[in-house]
Amino acid sequence: MKFYRSPISSEVEDEMLLSLFKDGGDLEALGELYGRYAEMVYYVCFRYFKETERSKDAVMQIFEELIVKVGKQEIQHFGKWIYVVAKNHCLMALRSSKNKTEFPLDDFVEFSALRHQEEDDTDKEERLMQLERCMDKLPERQKQSVDLFFLQEKCYKEVSELTGFSLNEVKSYIQNGKRNLKICLDKVNE
Amino acid sequence: MNKRPDIAYIRRYVNGELSHREMFEIERTAHEDELLMDIIIGLELEKKKGADAHAVQELQHRISDRSREIRSRKTRKAIFWKVVGAAASVVLTLAVGMRWWITSNVVEQPPTLEPSVSIERKSPGPIESETVPSVEEVKVPTAPPRQGNVSRRKGEKTVAFVPDVIELELPQPRRERGGDIPFGVKSIEADSTSVQEETMVAHSKMAGRTISSNVASSDERIMIRGTSAYRRNGGASNITNIPVNEIKSITTGIVVDQHTQEPIVGAAIRDIKSKSVVHTDSTGRFVIASTEEKTDLQVSYVGYVQTAVAANGSVRIELRPNEAVLSEVGAAGEAPKAKEIKSEPVIGARAYRRYVGSLARDARLGKGTVILVFSIDRNGRPSNIRIKQSAGAERDREAIRIIRDGPDWTPGNDSEEVEWKVSF
Numbered sequence: 001m002k003f004y005r006s007p008i009s010s011e012v013e014d015e016m017l018l019s020l021f022k023d024g025g026d027l028e029a030l031g032e033l034y035g036r037y038a039e040m041v042y043y044v045c046f047r048y049f050k051e052t053e054r055s056k057d058a059v060m061q062i063f064e065e066l067i068v069k070v071g072k073q074e075i076q077h078f079g080k081w082i083y084v085v086a087k088n089h090c091l092m093a094l095r096s097s098k099n100k101t102e103f104p105l106d107d108f109v110e111f112s113a114l115r116h117q118e119e120d121d122t123d124k125e126e127r128l129m130q131l132e133r134c135m136d137k138l139p140e141r142q143k144q145s146v147d148l149f150f151l152q153e154k155c156y157k158e159v160s161e162l163t164g165f166s167l168n169e170v171k172s173y174i175q176n177g178k179r180n181l182k183i184c185l186d187k188v189n190e
Numbered sequence: 191m192n193k194r195p196d197i198a199y200i201r202r203y204v205n206g207e208l209s210h211r212e213m214f215e216i217e218r219t220a221h222e223d224e225l226l227m228d229i230i231i232g233l234e235l236e237k238k239k240g241a242d243a244h245a246v247q248e249l250q251h252r253i254s255d256r257s258r259e260i261r262s263r264k265t266r267k268a269i270f271w272k273v274v275g276a277a278a279s280v281v282l283t284l285a286v287g288m289r290w291w292i293t294s295n296v297v298e299q300p301p302t303l304e305p306s307v308s309i310e311r312k313s314p315g316p317i318e319s320e321t322v323p324s325v326e327e328v329k330v331p332t333a334p335p336r337q338g339n340v341s342r343r344k345g346e347k348t349v350a351f352v353p354d355v356i357e358l359e360l361p362q363p364r365r366e367r368g369g370d371i372p373f374g375v376k377s378i379e380a381d382s383t384s385v386q387e388e389t390m391v392a393h394s395k396m397a398g399r400t401i402s403s404n405v406a407s408s409d410e411r412i413m414i415r416g417t418s419a420y421r422r423n424g425g426a427s428n429i430t431n432i433p434v435n436e437i438k439s440i441t442t443g444i445v446v447d448q449h450t451q452e453p454i455v456g457a458a459i460r461d462i463k464s465k466s467v468v469h470t471d472s473t474g475r476f477v478i479a480s481t482e483e484k485t486d487l488q489v490s491y492v493g494y495v496q497t498a499v500a501a502n503g504s505v506r507i508e509l510r511p512n513e514a515v516l517s518e519v520g521a522a523g524e525a526p527k528a529k530e531i532k533s534e535p536v537i538g539a540r541a542y543r544r545y546v547g548s549l550a551r552d553a554r555l556g557k558g559t560v561i562l563v564f565s566i567d568r569n570g571r572p573s574n575i576r577i578k579q580s581a582g583a584e585r586d587r588e589a590i591r592i593i594r595d596g597p598d599w600t601p602g603n604d605s606e607e608v609e610w611k612v613s614f
Contacts, residue, residue: 012537012545012597013488016465029467031257032458035492038249039197043232044225050235052242059249063256083225155213157206178221 014078022071030070034063037079041086048090062089134184141165142177149174196569197229204233250492254456437479443505445470445489454509457491461501462541486538495600498538533566533602542597549592550614558582560589560612570598578609585614 014036020029034041038059045055045062062085075081135143141163148159149170160170202208203216220227236242445457453474460467461478463485470476478487480501487505490496494509535542558581564572575590589612599608 012541016460020465020467026467027257027260028254031253032467035250035253038253039246040225040229042246042249043197043236044228045232046236047228047232050239052239052245056245056249056252060252060256063253067260080225083228087224087228149214149217153214153218155210156217157213158210 018070018075018078027067030067031063033078034066034082037082040079041082044083044086045090048087048094058086058089058093062086065089130185130188131181134181134188137184138177138180141169142173142180145170145173146177146181150178197233199569200226200229201233204230204237247492436481438481438483439485439501440477440479441487441501441503441505442475442477443507444473444475445491445507445509446474447494448508448510451508454491454494457489457494457509460488460490462486462488462498462538486540488536488538496536497600498534498536498541530604531602532604532606533599533608536570536598536600545597546592546610546612549596550589550612553585553588553592553614555582555585555588555614558585558614560585560614562589562593562610562612563607564593564610565607566599566601568601570601572596572599572608574607581614585612588614 014033017029017033020026021033041059041062042055045058046052049055049058062082065085066082069085073081135147138146144163145159145165148154148162149156154162156167156170156174159165159174160167163170165173200216203213208216216226216230220230443459445454445459446452447454453470455470455472455474457470457474457476458467459470459476459478461480461482464479464481466478466480468476468478478501485501486498487501487507488496488498489507489509491509493512495512497507497509499505499507537545559579560577560581561579562575563578564575567573572593575593577586577590580586581589592612593610
């Protein structure tokens with residue numbers, strides 16, 4: 001979790017609160033610790049449930065899970081860990097609920113497709129060439145969007161203004177373009 | 191520099207309040223960071239569906255209620271003697287309560303008959319310790335009724351009230367005598383330099399523990415008995431692991447909003463050394479015990495910037511509202527007079543020094559001292575870290591890494607850079 005950080009917490013304090021609970025069973029310490037991440041957990045739940053009340057309930061259910069789980073696991077970064085617990089909770093809840101259609105597959109996002117590894121210059125050169133070749137194979141709209149976002153570092157809004165695509169189209173072109181690029185690059189490397 | 195926005199910042203993104211460059215940075219990072227992506231999508235959905243402005247606040251309350259609820263349920267399972275003890279104290283409470291009621295109704299009654307742990311002195315002066323002889327007297331603090339109770343005696347106003355009581359076995363009554371301000375808010379505000387301090391120690395024999403307390407005494411006298419710091423020491427649910435005979439100091443104080451000067455209810459005060467945590471009561475006050483003579487307290491509350499202060503007998507802590515949150519609700523009004531505030535580590539300079547020191551030692555890079563200069567960005571992260579005094583490339587790099595990845599800072603407004611020494 002490089003990016004998100006609860007505004008009033010630091011890892012040192014999290015560890016302090018966590019050990020208060022683990023060593024002494026101080027539930028209020030756990031409550032306080034979880035409280036710092038409640039907003040984050042709430043929005044993660046909201047992303048999956050799309051409902052206020054259901055998300056709130058989920059936040060509380062996750063807290064109950066926490067009381068049992070925390071003692072059993074070695075936790076290094078509470079923030080990171082609680083995110084995984086929360087996300088799993090939401091996915092499980094959605095899977096078990098009968099109405100499976102409410103689960104938006106479109107929203108799924110693939111990550112770390114473009115990972116930068118340390119390579120020497122010739123490899124880098126080679127990779128860039130491949131990337132260029134793969135870029136050329138992309139459908140025009142995806143190519144345009146990916147180029148503007150990843151290479152020219154424009155934000156979605158600018159990409160949308162420059163291309164005339166809607167914001168949602170831009171997001172999906174970038175997403176799909178990224179996925180296609182990855183597939184293409186993997187193929188070349190095989 | 192790695193930027194680390196919080197949810198307020200992401201919300202600004204969702205509302206389109208950021209510049210193109212800032213937007214790009216978030217979007218780009220979200221491609222690598224699942225959690226960030228989830229939060230952005232969650233916030234976008236919330237915006238589309240209409241936000242529940244109080245959802246997060248409500249959750250905070252539900253979580254803290256829940257954690258107390260579970261705890262008191264556990265407490266109920268406690269050992270037999272606790273039940274006996276509770277029953278006995280109820281009987282005593284009634285008996286003493288009766289007597290107290292009677293005395294307080296007799297106008298001419300001399301004050302010496304007041305059945306309380308009377309550690310009050312007419313002339314201020316240090317008292318080493320005072321042993322409270324009878325069990326009955328020790329139990330007095332449980333006697334007053336739970337609601338605000340004002341009784342007049344000899345033209346004085348005595349106010350007794352009980353702050354939020356979380357546990358059965360150790361209620362926390364507290365009394366103050368403070369001129370005509372009902373809850374004596376003013377009395378704690380008394381300038382600490384002009385306040386003479388008396389340390390008073392009362393031994394509670396029945397509970398078998400020593401209670402010591404720093405009582406500030408000035409023209410207006412403050413008496414605090416039975417404190418919230420002790421609820422953690424209630425028998426089996428002693429979870430701060432401070433054996434009571436190891437308590438070396440007690441700090442009392444009030445937490446207020448820096449701008450409105452209103453007391454803040456439910457703020458958390460943490461003793462950095464002994465790690466105990468207490469919350470302010472319904473009048474913003476707290477009492478915290480520590481195993482150290484000198485320690486630092488860390489005060490936090492939702493919507494305010496976390497603040498660290500040195501524990502010092504009695505303290506008045508002003509919390510600065512968190513601007514990120516304020517700008518969300520569009521706070522208008524007069525800007526408060528800008529005080530020069532230096533940037534300081536959120537966890538307090540002392541804890542921060544220890545943190546940095548231990549990492550530097552663990553690095554095992556041999557002896558050497560690196561002096562770094564850096565500024566604190568508005569997210570509380572050290573940025574623009576430069577070397578003022580080098581101790582070799584390896585140590586320099588490690589020192590920068592420790593500061594860069596270390597705990598947050600509370601940015602000051604003096605626009606001065608921070609200088610920090612890292613000794614290997």
